[in-house]
Amino acid sequence: MGEFMDKIKHFKIELDDKIRKCNSIFILGHNDPDFDSIASCIGMSEYSNEFNKNNYIVVNDKDIDIDSGVKNIIDISRNKYNYIDKNKAIEFIDDNSILIICDVNQQYRISLGDCLDKFKYIFVIDHHIDNDGIKSDGLVSKRKYINDKASSASEMVTDLLELSHVNYGEFVANALFAGIRLDTKRFIKNTTTKTYDMIKRLLFHGANPDKINRLFLSEFEEESIICKLIYNNGNTLFSKYSEDIFKEYNLSFTVNREMPDTNYKKVYIAKAADKMLKIKMIDASFVIGKTSNGTVVSARSMGEFNVGNILSKLEHGGGNSTSAGAVSDLEPLELESKIKTIIENSLSCYYEKTDIYPSKVVKK
Ligand SMILES: [Mn+2]
Numbered sequence: 001m002g003e004f005m006d007k008i009k010h011f012k013i014e015l016d017d018k019i020r021k022c023n024s025i026f027i028l029g030h031n032d033p034d035f036d037s038i039a040s041c042i043g044m045s046e047y048s049n050e051f052n053k054n055n056y057i058v059v060n061d062k063d064i065d066i067d068s069g070v071k072n073i074i075d076i077s078r079n080k081y082n083y084i085d086k087n088k089a090i091e092f093i094d095d096n097s098i099l100i101i102c103d104v105n106q107q108y109r110i111s112l113g114d115c116l117d118k119f120k121y122i123f124v125i126d127h128h129i130d131n132d133g134i135k136s137d138g139l140v141s142k143r144k145y146i147n148d149k150a151s152s153a154s155e156m157v158t159d160l161l162e163l164s165h166v167n168y169g170e171f172v173a174n175a176l177f178a179g180i181r182l183d184t185k186r187f188i189k190n191t192t193t194k195t196y197d198m199i200k201r202l203l204f205h206g207a208n209p210d211k212i213n214r215l216f217l218s219e220f221e222e223e224s225i226i227c228k229l230i231y232n233n234g235n236t237l238f239s240k241y242s243e244d245i246f247k248e249y250n251l252s253f254t255v256n257r258e259m260p261d262t263n264y265k266k267v268y269i270a271k272a273a274d275k276m277l278k279i280k281m282i283d284a285s286f287v288i289g290k291t292s293n294g295t296v297v298s299a300r301s302m303g304e305f306n307v308g309n310i311l312s313k314l315e316h317g318g319g320n321s322t323s324a325g326a327v328s329d330l331e332p333l334e335l336e337s338k339i340k341t342i343i344e345n346s347l348s349c350y351y352e353k354t355d356i357y358p359s360k361v362v363k364k
Contacts, residue, residue: 008156011123011145012163015100018121018143019048023096025055026089026119028112029153030104031293032266033059033070035215036152039172039179040102040125042073043157045081046168048100060086060111065292067267068222069215073175080171086111093118103153105130105146108316108327125156127183129308129320148320151190154179158198170206177207178215185274189303189322218271225264226272229289233258236276239340243347249305251343252276253336254287260332264289266296270325273298286339288332295335299324313342 019025025048029037041057048055063071074083084092089112099112099119105126107113116122123143127150150156154176161168180199184191199207218226230236236254243249254272256262269289276285277300284301297314299307301322308324311317317326328335 007147008145008159008163011125011143012160014143015123016051016164018098018123019051019053021096022053022098022120023094024092025053025098025100026058026093026112027055027100027102028058028110029102030109031061031111032065032067032270033061034067034103034179034267034270035070035073035175035182036154036179037103038070038073039175040153040157042077042081042172042175043154043161043168044100044102044125046166046172047157047161047164050164050166054082056082056084056089056092058086058089058112059083062292065265065267067265068219069178072215073178077171090115090118096120098123100125102126102157104128105144106318125153125160127151127153127156127320129318149190149192151192151195152180152183154183155195155198158201159194162198162201168205170208173202173205173207174212174215177202177209178212181212181216183323185277222268222271226268226275229256229264229268229272229287230254230275232256238282241343241347249283250281251305252279252282252285253340254285255332255336256289257333261290264291264296266291266293266298269296270298273300276300277302286336288336288339290332293327295328295330295332297326297328297335297339310339310342310346313346314338 027041027044029041045055045057059074097119098121100123101110102125104110105124105128121143124146126146127148129148130146147156158176180195184195235257236252239251241249241251269287273285273287276282284299284305284307286297286299288297299311301307303322306321308319308321311319311324311326314326314328319325330338
């Protein structure tokens with residue numbers, strides 16, 4: 001705990017100093033924004049407003065690709081925050097601009113990845129494992145506040161807002177609460193006492209759990225696409241991998257096997273992977289499908305099987321032990337076999353792979 005207290009203090013001193021000296025601030029989350037990414041950006045816009053600095057939230061995804069709940073948050077706050085796309089951002093950057101990146105630390109997952117050198121300083125606030133050492137394209141920046149013990153970027157940003165005594169209102173509190181709720185899977189995963197401390201702060205600022213819950217309700221169409229992807233014609237296969245007699249993992253692999261070329265919103269693939277963990281005895285789920293940005297895999301784990309470890313072995317992949325993703329040029333079924341090979345190779349002792357159907361999931 002102490003280590004991160006020092007870390008956030010040092011980060012904040014540096015951040016505040018550079019904010020005071022800059023002309024403008026660009027705030028950026030990951031592509032395919034989720035609640036945690038958009039909320040942490042909104043939080044940092046509030047943070048920047050305290051310094052009376054021009055600040056922009058860069059969202060470069062097409063409206064149609066954005067998760068409906070996230071789009072809702074953006075739409076109702078358009079007059080409050082300066083949402084701009086990549087082209088506008090490039091137009092507005094001057095030689096005294098800084099960039100704050102939230103909820104991501106990998107270059108390939110951000111829209112401004114190819115113009116990072118235009119910024120005087122770059123700050124990163126993230127709760128994902130720092131991939132810098134593993135990936136050659138990891139963001140090069142000494143101004144990082146990365147705490148992979150934090151539940152979410154929203155938790156970290158709430159902490160920064162509290163340390164600065166920013167007086168934000170219900171809307172911001174609801175967004176940050178939604179970010180924490182999403183990344184903790186409703187306060188089940190990765191929570192610490194800090195998480196609940198921050199929730200308490202958000203409630204003081206007017207967060208309303210009932211309104212937040214409505215952000216998570218899904219559209220009929222979305223639900224039906226996700227369910228079809230999971231349940232249609234053996235799309236989902238189960239494999240049991242054993243590392244030794246004490247370690248067995250039931251893994252699920254979901255691909256549209258009949259029409260692998262079907263295009264999905266990336267967020268649907270992620271939600272399908274989440275949904276699979278609601279099924280008994282699944283240790284980790286992998287869902288693979290085509291999107292407008294290539295083939296995507298989303299992986300989720302109950303905690304024992306490290307999915308970040310597996311997907312970080314792909315060229316553009318990574319994440320943490322319970323939640324990971326990757327994009328690839330491979331076809332969905334090719335990507336699936338590649339992932340299976342990686343899993344087999346990464347189990348240190350031996351493995352015993354059995355492709356089995358749902359009715360035969362091996363009981364532990
Ligand atoms: Mn997050």
